[in-house]
Amino acid sequence: MRATFTLGRIAGVRVGVNWSVALVFALIASGLAAGRLPEAYPDRAWPLYLLVGLGAALVFFASLLAHELAHAVVARRHGVGVDDIVLWLLGGATRMRTEAPDPRAELRIAGSGPLVSLLLGVAFALLTWLLDTTGAAGLLVESTAWLAAINLLLAAFNVIPAAPLDGGRLLRAFLWRRTGDRLRATEGAATAGRVFGWVLVGLGLWQFLWTTWFGGLWLALIGWFLVMAASQEGRQARVRELLAGVAVRDTMTPDPVSVPERLTVDQLLSDPSLTPRHTAFPVTGDDGTRPMGLVTLDGAGGVPAERRARTTVAEIMRPLPETRVAGPDEALADLLPRLEPGAEHRVLVVDRGGRLVGIVSPSDVNRTIRRMATRPRPGQPART
Structure with missing residues (x-):
């Protein structure tokens, strides 16, 4: 996924944004401003809903960036070069120049992102409790509660053992350590990713056809992306094996x-x-x-x-x-x-x-x- 423009460098890592982020940003901000916030606290001025929705969407993408930066920083500590980070339609991607040198490094690199999302989710949950107990504005409390939930959901989704999710990397680290064969481990994680992706595609289409829930199409889209990305990882692993020893x-x-x-x-x-x-x-x-x-x-x-x-x-x-x-x-x-x-x-x-x-x-x-x-x-x- 290519970056449409570059934000700059953070911790020495180039950060780019793909144009598709604008679509997701608009969906999140409008969903909060026109849905969750008015339902929880009606009779507020609509500009206030919009302002809080925009702010929550910005903080969410900052959370995504923190997730990817964790991967990049830990990777560099283990001697793995990082090209850049790109935020796009379905989240973020950290592009690394080389593979992890061993299963332990793979485990740490893969686990760092979900760990940061988990910590952010807990931090936002504590902030929500603190704001609620001190009588802060309801819309602010509701937005931090949403940020807590979305970060915890992000952490949970990413540890599902299926490539290209972080959980797929964790699975590969486990299989790599158990078998001693990185190629077999990668193919195992890729197979799990394709299976999980097809499950999401089937579930999303079923929800759309039987309940006319348009969110089912989004779920099917995510599943299709996982299938394609997992298949690509499997192909890349075989190519890397083929090119072993070639300078x-x-x-x-x-x-x-x-x-x-x-x-x-x-x-x-x-x-x-x-x-x-x-x-x-x-x-x-x-x-x-x-x-x-x-x-x-x-x-x-x-x-x-x-x-x-x-x-x-x-x-x-x-x-x-x-x-x-x-x-x-x-x-x-x-x-x-x-x-x-x-x-x-x-x-x-x-x-x-x-x-x-x-x-x-x-x-x-x-x-x-x-x-x-x-x-x-x-x-x-x-x-x-």
Whole structure:
């Protein structure tokens, strides 16, 4: 899930928001302002309902962010790199660069999020009690009660042992420790996720068809997402196993065509040696070896024609801190979570001296996967 815009960094982790959050935010705020709050405390002014509903929705998304930040912070303490956190339609996602090094680390990383949600739920419950006993405004008491309930529900739902939920990670940690096989553990958690997802799909459709409750469609949507996400995790686990032992240098396109940061957009687009052979180019400094960022033809083409002659590549490129970078000796399997479709998501390969030595695209990885898939296993004859 891609971020539509970035909020910034918290604890060193980039936080992004997908446009779909606006839909959920509106649903939560309107549901509280037009439903729960007026039912509990009628005869209040509607702007007050709306204000409290908006505030509760904001605090809820802050709670979601705290849940994901817990994953990120604990992951980094265990040596697992974190790309970013993205809040989206069905909650949040923390994108990690590598797998947990062992079952214990997996257990701690997975359990940290639900634990934070549980603590928040308890804290909001205590706050509700305190506000109620001190005679605080009823709408404030009702909103904190809702926040307590939703955080406790979030914690409970996430520990269900089904991938891609946190509970699926907990299940994988248990199976991994028991069997010593991370692939088998991942496939077991993925199977549990698909089963649970289909159960939610069936239950949601039944509720919608037999009770005309539109919330059943939402439940079916969540179930369908779980089925798809669990299936993807299973596929990724098999790919990671297939690519075990393969380094980035074995897959990258070496010595990629790069462009200097002082090159103008007009020169870039008019050079027949550059286009249309490639869709993205590493941008280098004056020495021609040190990467400064990544520029795409789509980005260059978006510059108005009258400005191209005086606009440099450095002005429109994705700067290096925002570009995915890998080392040539890094395991290719660890690079997979960072690969996404789109020219702007190419991975630059940089050696220890900071020099650009290659570039990796999804097509490079797909060629390697096909090659490894046709490689005979030990004891098996080669295919002809």
